Amino acid sequence: MSVEAGKPEDAFEVDARATLFGFDDEDVRARVIARSRGWRVGGAARTFGLFVLVAPFVAVIPPHAVWFIGALATGAVLARRRYIERFTLVGVFGVCPKCQAPFTVKKGRLKDPHPLHCEGCHHEPTLRLADGALRSQAPH
């Protein structure tokens, strides 16, 4: 496991495996950013705050209540998504277990297990991190 710098928001790499039913697992490296509580709470509050500000303006359009509630609900969903993003997956270095094509991933919340999309064969291998790989990296 390598950590490039001491700041909690910096990216680091962990060992992982790409698995696909019927094929041998491939060893890969996952590049991950550990998110601090401040980043998650601050981002969630900003996101929800923005939608609270927008809600009265969209409520001018009939049917008023639908837009108002819709704006608040959208803000809540996006804020929750930010709040639960403890780790952000920024890259996967390795190849698909089926077609050996390298992975390209979209930056986003790391799920466990995390679905990967293969551009080569359009299958969806699963990214599994080594047990406890993130435990020592979790910010406080």
Ligand SMILES: [Zn+2]
């Ligand atoms: Zn593939």
